[in-house]
Amino acid sequence: xxxxxxxxxxxxxxxxxxxxxxxxxxxxxxxxxxxxxxxxxxxxxxxxxxxxxxxxxxxxxxxxxxxxxxxxxxxxxxxxxxxxxxxxxxxxxxx
Numbered sequence: 001x002x003x004x005x006x007x008x009x010x011x012x013x014x015x016x017x018x019x020x021x022x023x024x025x026x027x028x029x030x031x032x033x034x035x036x037x038x039x040x041x042x043x044x045x046x047x048x049x050x051x052x053x054x055x056x057x058x059x060x061x062x063x064x065x066x067x068x069x070x071x072x073x074x075x076x077x078x079x080x081x082x083x084x085x086x087x088x089x090x091x092x093x094x095x
Contacts, residue, residue: 021029
């Protein structure tokens with residue numbers, strides 16, 4: 001099949017030698033052209049929906065990464081505090 005409905009419509013609707021169009025042929029051609037126009041109108045809308053989904057996915061991923069990093073940082077701070085207390089205890093024990 002051809003790439004777009006427009007190309008298909010042009011191929012189907014091509015007549016030569018002055019042949020007359022019947023009602024069904026004209027109706028089919030019109031419907032194919034309308035379908036092509038609808039595809040063209042829907043393309044930016046589809047792209048906007050895809051872009052919004054991509055931004056939402058990035059936002060969700062960044063929030064998850066941020067949460068993990070905050071959790072990791074809190075754990076590291078806890079380890080630092082624990083080691084400071086251990087150092088202070090050892091200093092007291094050596095005096």
